[in-house]
Amino acid sequence: MSTVEEPVSARPPTAGEYAANGAFRWSCYGFGALVVVLLAYIVLEIFRLGWPAMQERGLAFVVGTVWDPNRNEFGILPEIWGTLYSSLLGILIGSVLGVAVAIFLAEGFVAAGVFWVLSRFGLQYTRLWSHFPEQVETFVKTLIQLLAAIPSVVYGLWGIFVVIPAIRPMCNWIHEGLSGIPFFSTALSGPGILPAAIVLAIMVLPIITSISYEALVAVPPKIREASFGLGATRWETILGVLLPTAAPGIFGAILLAFGRALGETMALAMLVGNSNTLSLSLFSPANTIAALLANNFGEAGDREVSLLMYAALVLLIITLVVNILGSLVLQKLVVKEGKR
Amino acid sequence: MATAPPPDAGQVPDPFEGIDLADLEKSLFRPRNLFGGILTTLMFVFTIVALYPLFSVLMTVIVRGGREISMALFTELPPAAFEEGGGIGNAIVGTLIMVGLASLISVPVGIFAGIFLAEVGPESRLATFVRFSAKVLTGFPSVLAGVFAYGAVVLLTGGFSAVAGAIALSILIIPMVLLTSEEAIRMVPSRMREAAIGMGCTQAQVVRSVLLPTAFPGILTGIMLAVARAAGETAPLLFTALFSNNFVGYTSLLPVVVALVAMCVLMAMSALLPWQPRLRMLLNLGVVAAAVAGAYFFVAAFEFMEPTASLAVLIYNFSASPFENQVRMAWAAALVLVVVVLITNVVAQGLSPKQVRR
């Protein structure tokens, strides 16, 4: 036993500690408020710069279909159409693939498949291989996440040099056979809605997959068991019970991805063709608001900047409406579930 | 059940009634099994289709960009039309400067606001607004961040600059860092928090000595992912930093990069080492390094007040170029960007603690 020294006496926090604590709390409040102020400032700034054009052009800007500086005619209806059309198409492809991958991963098909292959060789319980099924599953998940990591400008580059040449013969073949249908009424001469939508689909897929995956995994195992216990097959369980239960989450994922697709700029600016065309055709070049901004901002004069700011405001409003609508719908679904 | 017995409760059922024993036989051609088999195959095909672009992008970038890798690529200026050779040195430097500056602006804001949401005032009215703003900002089109920075910085300072680009990028980083920090801090078991409070820690001490060190891997993951994403952003830079065919801030870059790299390494190390005292020491060192780099950055900021090149804008500009050599430079830049971004992502996901990654 060591000699008993003077015991540590409790003391109240020093003035320095109080001061540090106060400063810390205030900076937390301050930085929190800063984020709110930042959002308000962004909206106001865009509004302020677009205001002259709004006064001058009014709603005609939104419904006009011509963008011609020489004739002093400006309208962004084709851009609005192109934004919505390409995003919807991209979301359509992206959700089918994304939800499928989410089911594939969440229901353990990958791990089960690997386990089955290992068991053919009798390796499933050896020390080296026993974790292999989970490792493969994690690896696939990581790969899906990496899809989201690739910068959109690289996707654009890839789209120009890989996707367009790859799909062009097929698209033109379809066009020749089915040119009566409005969706195939033009030939694909290079950039267009379809390549843009394909690349968009790839870009939103990781969002849809990861959120849908979380929603599917969150379904309590006891519900799964109940369905199997009634004699449902794996797919009857997935379609009849799991997907309906996870539906709010999957719906939220798709809305979130839709918001992303609407605001995506570079891949579209590089792939959509930047042509003021209003067409139903999948192979026609078109334009989006974000691409309009990206292509014209650099060399814009004062008056054009104001017009572009007006266009930016339209984009802002569209994305805000989609995002807020999405969160409201989600909230409603969650509240309904919470009440049960 | 093929034949359900009639619903008469009174009669005691014969055990054989209603069971066709052949019905138990496994058969691939029964509709529901066939249906399941088709769907499983379809899912498998879909997964392959979903993963194919990743391989295709990587292959193309590696094959077409790999040919251009040389020393000159990292040191020389981009080629003009009809010019042979050249490199992307100034774009690499410009991207580093802008991403570094943007992280220095946004990481403190994001972390402090995250602490605010998770710990200081989670129930306050301000928190509702902060949370709403952060959610709106995460879904914010990146091009609008550029539009805003154009109006707020470029028009104000009278020219395109790296600072304007960095501000535009930080708008994209802040909400991601904020939300991941909040989540990581909330993940800290409340018993640890309560233990610190019970010993008489002030709130600042609780955060500094318990919450931040424990949540650190999660926060670091969020920062790395956000910064990697910002490095690839093009739209916000198009009308804030524009592009330049010269080296910018080259003289002042070296010490800054050294400080930033040191900071990152220290932070990563402290996240990997489980011992608490050492972890806190490294954390402090990292913060000090960040502060030094930050101070230096702001002192040297006047050097960055001119148009600056970046990898992303270079790819965009050269992608539509009719000159073969410039397109090759675009692929080389894409390779550099993809390698950096993917490595950051993989490292970040490796760092991420299990309960966050799930």
Added chain:
Amino acid sequence: MSDIHNPDAHISAGHPKSSPDQIRAGHPKSGPANGDVIIDCNLHELYYGQFKAVRDTHIPIRKNKITAFIGPSGCGKSTVLRCLNRMNDLVRGFRFDGHVHFQGRNIYDRSIDPVAVRRHIGMVFQQPNPFNMSIYNNVAFGLRLNGYKGSIAERVEQALRRAALWDEVKDKLKQNGLSLSGGQQQRLCIARAVATEPKVLLMDEPCSALDPIATRRIEELMTELKQRFTIAIVTHNLQQAQRVADETGFLYVDTTQGGRTGYLVEYGSSQQIFQDPREEPTKQYIRGEFS
């Protein structure tokens, strides 16, 4: 332990192919000894991965009787129960050595579709687990699954009446099944299970999440249901087993071979097990010396 590395041992059935003779063996007229045995569980060894969970358990389950499995926690009684309708097939690495004869047919035979087995042998789980849909749809789920052609509404009502839930929910069939109380949810799950008229109902500690009053309701229900169904129940509640069960099997944990492997110690009529247990572990357990 010898066949762990045998690649074909995923599910090794005791009998390669059931012959007509075997089918007849389960028929009431074939012999007095096992005349009314509807499920004959003969489990030799059961593994999860490399963990041997249960060994040497032979339990016959008799028609229109309630058979209870009792034993300390971790003795594998739920595992054995879940073998009877192949729920364990969902666990990766599960291996079963032995056979389970249902109506004389080995359900672990290679040619048997486990999904079809589960349609004949229903299950009620420890936690009430209604689906996130209306009460009506919860009960109708199994009927639709089986492509039932008749009036679904009639069958739903009948099932809810059998589960003694009809009077409480008849005015709110459209409400979400999760809006009910715990005891009502469990009865809803029972209604869902009996709606498709399975031959056997397996109940895995159906009352462990319920309060005493709800428990009593479920117990009364079980005695009514056995008129029509055969019931096998796992319970950790000895009084419950004594109250409702006609036959009881006692399982215990064997730790001698390393690991915790469950096995059947004793099986007999409930009266015999509770009044006059033969084996020493059973005596101790009934006396409450361990749990």
